[in-house]
Amino acid sequence: MQVLVADDDRIAATVLAQTLRQWEFDVTVVSDGAEALRYLLAQGAATPAVPTMAILDWMMPHVEGAEVCRRVRLEMPLANMYLVLLTSLETKGHIIAGLDSGADDYLVKPFDPDELRARINVGMRVLSLQERLADRVKELQDAMANVKVLHGLLPICSYCKRIRGDDQYWTQVESYIAERSDAQFSHGICPPCATELEREIEAHRNSRSGGN
Amino acid sequence: MAAGDDARAIFDRAAFERQTGGDESLRTEIIQMFLEDCPVRVGEIRAAVVSGDAAALVSSAHALKGSAAYLSASIVRGCAADLERMGREKDLAGAPARLDALHAAVADLAAELKKVHGQ
Numbered sequence: 001m002q003v004l005v006a007d008d009d010r011i012a013a014t015v016l017a018q019t020l021r022q023w024e025f026d027v028t029v030v031s032d033g034a035e036a037l038r039y040l041l042a043q044g045a046a047t048p049a050v051p052t053m054a055i056l057d058w059m060m061p062h063v064e065g066a067e068v069c070r071r072v073r074l075e076m077p078l079a080n081m082y083l084v085l086l087t088s089l090e091t092k093g094h095i096i097a098g099l100d101s102g103a104d105d106y107l108v109k110p111f112d113p114d115e116l117r118a119r120i121n122v123g124m125r126v127l128s129l130q131e132r133l134a135d136r137v138k139e140l141q142d143a144m145a146n147v148k149v150l151h152g153l154l155p156i157c158s159y160c161k162r163i164r165g166d167d168q169y170w171t172q173v174e175s176y177i178a179e180r181s182d183a184q185f186s187h188g189i190c191p192p193c194a195t196e197l198e199r200e201i202e203a204h205r206n207s208r209s210g211g212n
Numbered sequence: 213m214a215a216g217d218d219a220r221a222i223f224d225r226a227a228f229e230r231q232t233g234g235d236e237s238l239r240t241e242i243i244q245m246f247l248e249d250c251p252v253r254v255g256e257i258r259a260a261v262v263s264g265d266a267a268a269l270v271s272s273a274h275a276l277k278g279s280a281a282y283l284s285a286s287i288v289r290g291c292a293a294d295l296e297r298m299g300r301e302k303d304l305a306g307a308p309a310r311l312d313a314l315h316a317a318v319a320d321l322a323a324e325l326k327k328v329h330g331q
Contacts, residue, residue: 011245011279015231018238059274088278110281113233 001124002043002050005029006036006065007057007086012109016055016086019113023120025053033063040072044079049134051080051127053120058087058098066101073102080130082123086111146180220286222317223324227284243329246283247322253279254318257295261307269299269307283325287317 003025007013010031017027030036036056043052056065063071069083085103087094098106104126105119154176155164162170174185189197232238256272259265277292291314298307 009275009278011242011249011282014245015238015242015282018235019233022233022235057278059271088274088281109278110231110284113231 001127002026002028002052004036004039004052004054004056006031006033006054006060006068008032008060009057012057012086016111019111019116020055023117031060033060033065033068035062036060036065037063037068037071040068040079040081041075044072044076044081048076048079049131051082051124051131053082053084053123053127055084055086056103058085058089058094066098066103069098069102080127080134082127084119084123150177150180222285222287222320223328224284224286225328231282231284240329242282243325246279247325247329249279250276250318250322254314257292257314258311260299261295261304261311264304266299266302266304269304270296273299280321283321285317285321288314288321291317 003020005013005017005020005027006029007016008031013029013031017029020027028039030039033056036054040052040054043050054068056068058065065085065087069085072079072081072083082105083103084105084107085098086107086109087098088109089098090108095106104123107116107119156162156173157164157170161173163173163176164170165176171179177183178185228239232242253272253276257269257276260269260272273292273296277289277296280286280289280292291310294310295307295314298304298310
């Protein structure tokens with residue numbers, strides 16, 4: 001998984017990035033908030049459904065970490081991004097303000113490796129859940145599109161019951177429905193039609209024997 | 213405080229090794245970075261204290277506090293945290309004394325790190 005590390009302190013950035021690489025994450029490091037924001041907005045625009053995790057310092061040049069969170073949430077409310085603030089600011093006020101800005105989690109420097117790993121696992125669980133939900137929504141939207149076609153106004157021949165499609169061709173009702181839904185048809189004869197058919201055959205037989 | 217506690221407060225080697233996940237080359241890299249960056253950071257802090265620039269003191273002391281935390285250097289971290297707080301409170305009366313303490317702590321830390329780094 002892609003993880004963005006944003007910290008203007010090269011020691012903090014190096015320890016964090018190297019720890020994440022040991023855990024086999026694909027790490028990108030930037031050294032200020034403006035760069036972090038550019039990266040996340042570009043990532044969200046190019047591949048909004050792909051899960052992205054970002055671990056951001058708070059006090060950074062140009063744009064602070066909390067502001068990065070606020071802008072990402074404002075500009076891409078549906079992007080699948082898990083944002084963690086990792087900072088030396090440890091007052092309750094900062095923690096509340098950080099989470100209110102749109103961060104999903106808040107950690108105080110220096111990170112404890114075991115705790116960081118556990119919190120990243122939480123983030124990955126949330127991202128994967130969100131990804132699966134997005135997939136289900138897409139499936140449902142596709143299904144809804146098909147149902148809508150079947151709910152529209154259908155021109156049907158009163159005699160042969162063929163339906164005229166958008167392509168202006170007349171199609172048998174079974175083919176038309178089968179193409180636009182998961183329904184399949186098994187052919188048979190209903191009792192009233194069977195009675196009618198028997199009557200027709202009998203009449204035909206009688207007319208032939210009367211003719212001889 | 214026992215002698216061992218004193219040494220650990222300057223530089224807690226076991227904590228530093230845990231922080232860096234047993235990665236020897238990462239440890240060497242971090243120590244080198246710190247030895248390069250520390251004089252610059254302390255210089256920025258001194259300039260901020262001398263000129264009475266509270267905002268500059270906050271950012272420079274905050275930066276050193278963060279680096280020292282990853283080095284498991286609690287005395288340096290504590291001095292930097294005090295200076296950052298003084299800057300935030302815009303009360304630099306105690307800053308020169310704290311700056312002196314920071315100088316001494318940084319010198320002790322650098323000596324410890326050079327010992328480890330030289331091994």
